[in-house]
Amino acid sequence: MxxxxxxxxxxxxxxxxxxxxxxxxxxxxxxxxxxxxxxxxxxxxxxxxxxxxxxxxxxxADGQPVDPPPSPGHLVKARYTPLQAMVLGVDDQESEHHDTMRDADDLEGLPVVVADLHSALPAIVAGARLEAERAGRPAPDVAYVMTDGGALPAWFSRAVAGLRDAGWISTCITAGQAFGGDLEAVSVHTALLAARHVAHADLAVVVQGPGNLGTGTRWGFSGVAAGEAINATSILRGRPIASLRVSGADPRERHVGISHHSTTAYGKVALAPADVVVPVFDPADPILGPLGARVKEQAAALVEPTGRHRLVEVAAGSDVRRALTTSPVRLSTMGRGLDQDPSAFLAAAVAGVHAASLL
Structure with a gap:
């Protein structure tokens, strides 16, 4: 409310x-x-x-809320805070899905796009839907795994609500201390397994909820968990796809081109190889052209032969930008929209394009 x-x-x-x-x-x-x-x-x-x-x-201030009706489940989220919430986890012993989750340990090649900022979510899905349209396939069934680096209640996200209402995502799975999703999970690992074996999604997107904690240091930011999500996906035999945080408008040098958040999370924390999707901008564009050259140079440190990841270059042309304009929710990152910082959304969208191309 x-x-x-x-x-x-x-x-x-x-x-x-x-x-x-x-x-x-x-x-x-x-x-x-x-x-x-x-x-x-x-x-x-x-x-x-x-x-x-x-x-x-x-x-x-003048009383107390009515006690919720008794319900199964013993997962406590936002644990040991005054507003801790008791929920039924998809992996809980009392869950109807417990037998499935007890034996699940393989994503069976499920494409999993990992991103840093919550604002990447609608752009990734827009790219995936564009690629499915190009291939003459139905739009993919997308499960969103919300980690606990930002907002804990999924209810806070207008993007999730709008994407659900529009049918752009079918399931929201809240992992760790996050809660309020369609499915609750103890960890990113069980959230991903639930996306595959309970939600039966075609692809998953892992990104923290709204809000992002950063300190201007190499390691002190909540998005460092993106690297751990790459590891979790690989351990479970999914197909990890790294969405780069890119900006051409951020006034902070450390976030121009590929953000240091991406280079740390994917270059230092992610120990398993992933597909690093690099947007290819029109070289004739007076703004995106030079930025694209910088992004490609920065990405070289992450991918083979220098880094451990696989380079995937995807054109971020006018069709991708048009797909972004169809988003049912407002595109905004760090207070900037598509017109103010198109590279941020194009970079996320091409990760979705690549993910859908694997289906």
């Missing part, structure tokens, strides 16, 4: 508003009627850090 909350205690900074946008998750805090008093957490909002600029409702 999206709320407007009038504060009854002033901010330390008098320039901050007396009314704020807030989010409440009814599954955790109950349904809230207009006029009810609530406790809210404004810490990230006060620092300007909150993804989407929201305060978060902790609890009603």
């Amino acid at each position: 999206e709320l407007t909350v009038a504060l009854d205690q002033p901010w330390a900074d008098p320039t901050l508003p007396a009314k704020v946008k807030a989010l409440a998750y009814p599954a955790l805090v109950g349904h809230l009627d207009r006029g009810r008093r609530v406790w809210i957490n404004v810490s990230a909002l006060a620092r300007g850090l909150g993804t989407g600029g929201y305060a978060l409702v902790i609890a009603p």
Whole structure:
């Protein structure tokens, strides 16, 4: 639920508003009627850090939510926090899928696209759908595996909701401490196995939820888990595909061309080889042309013979850009849209193109 909350205690900074946008998750805090008093957490909002600029409702201030009905499952997500959630995991002993999951240990070549930022998700799926259309095949059945590097509740993601409503993704699987998906999983490994053997997806996309923690250091960022997702995919005999984080508009030098987040996650953390998909931009384009040359040079450190990964070059032409404009959800990365930073979305889309070409 999206709320407007009038504060009854002033901010330390008098320039901050007396009314704020807030989010409440009814599954955790109950349904809230207009006029009810609530406790809210404004810490990230006060620092300007909150993804989407929201305060978060902790609890009603004048009572307590109704207890949820008894249900099976013993997986606890957001463990040992005041709002920890008890869920039924796809790999739980009480799950109808437990027998399938107990014996599952092979993805059977399932293409798995791994990305750093949540904003890559709709672009990857757009690319996969374009490739299926080119080949005269139905759009692929896509499972999204949401890791816990960003937002923990899947409910926070407008992209997931919009992609589900449009049929662009069929299943959201929340792994680790993340929760609220169609299926809950203990780990990225069981989430991927559930994508293959329970959701019967054609391909999977692994990326953290909305929000991204970075510190400007080589190792201190939440997207480092992308390298571990490559390893998990390989261990389970899937087909790991690395989607590069690329930008031509980021003011920070470390993120121009291929971000240092990608070079660390795929170049240092990923110990198993993956397909590194490099976008090929039109060399005549005055902006994307020079950027493409830089990206190709940077990617050389990740792929054979220098690195361990396989180079896959995919044209990021006008048809890919047109496919991106069909996205049912808004394309936005670090506050920039398709027109402001097309390379970011084109680089993600071509990873989806390549994944669908393997089907």
